[in-house]
Amino acid sequence: MGEELRRTKTELVLCIFLGWLGVHRFYAKKYGTAIIYLLTVGLFCIGWIRDIIVLAKRYFSLKKQSDTAEVVVSEEAIAQAISKEMLAGMGMREPTEEELAAARERERLAEEGKVERKRRMADQGVDVSLFTDDMVRKDALTILNSFSPSWGVLRVSVDDAEYSGDFQNLTKTGKVPKNVFNGRYGIDGAPSVPNGVHDMVSVSLRYLQDGSVNMADVHLWHNALNLTYTVRIIDGEYRVTSITTTDLATGINDTRYLDNAPTERQTAMMIINNILMG
Structure with a gap:
């Protein structure tokens, strides 16, 4: 339980701060989708947000099953240390509010594009x-x-x-x-x-x-x-x-x-x- 909790916490932290680059998926050795995330800004941020929700649910479920609060604190400290070390090693930092806002705007525009392409097909008689x-x-x-x-x-x-x-x-x-x-x-x-x-x-x-x-x-x-x-x-x-x-x-x-x-x-x-x- 402790090892799974540690890995899930690490994956969640990486996802929150670097999910738009697919770093959490590289960490989980899901290399295929990790590369896709890297090339598409976390599947236009939609995949990034979904992963945060999924990992958060998994983490809190494991946390609830944990035997003691001390274990949770210890694992959290380890996860934070690993996250900081990886960030520093890659010469990266946490995204700013402006960068997060820009990511949300890219997500909005991507969704807007999907709606517009669908409308244009419908206008051409496509069912x-x-x-x-x-x-x-x-x-x-x-x-x-x-x-x-x-x-x-x-x-x-x-x-x-x-x-x-x-x-x-x-x-x-x-x-x-x-x-x-x-x-x-x-x-x-x-x-x-x-x-x-x-x-x-x-x-x-x-x-x-x-x-x-x-x-x-x-x-x-x-x-x-x-x-x-x-x-x-x-x-x-x-x-x-x-x-x-x-x-x-x-x-x-x-x-x-x-x-x-x-x-x-x-x-x-x-x-x-x-x-x-x-």
Whole structure:
């Protein structure tokens, strides 16, 4: 309990002060989403705020279960010391009120952009009611279960999934693009090897105007290996068009399939299954 409380407190402190850079996710070895946070200012601050709430709830739940107040104080002091040391080591400081206000403004503008893109699609006759976050969740799971049913070996839980979608911009000529909506589905899990990278799932979906999936890119992290496969429509059916792997320890890439889609779904499933189970 004490160790989990310490780690949660440290993660919470890092999230509050440096969450917009994804530092708390680097600390938790959730490297995939950590990099995304770093590049998108904490998923446009929305992910940052959500993480603060989730970690705070977890911390106070653990604190309530702690045997003594002395343990809580001790762990808090350790967490604060670690946080200060990491801040100093990176030559960083706590954000000012002005910086926090700027972050909130970026979040507001990002949300405003989503609303405006949706409105413009609706003005062009797109039935925007077809596209929902829950649709993204269902379609991502369909892709995963259809082409990589053995993804269940990953140490992840669908209860921890994060998913959302956003409409595309119109073309330069003001027309509706072929892919009108992008969906994202992701899960951060636990490491499958000691002190290794967390098992993770990331699915990117692109939708046509009728609400059907046009293409999908799937990334699975397991056993210090990143497996990536792409799904496209060929001859009227969904097929895996490429399968690649990256060894996270050596950085070596291997291409298992490229521009030569297996004619049978079972063939692609066998290749992906062998990689995940190997």
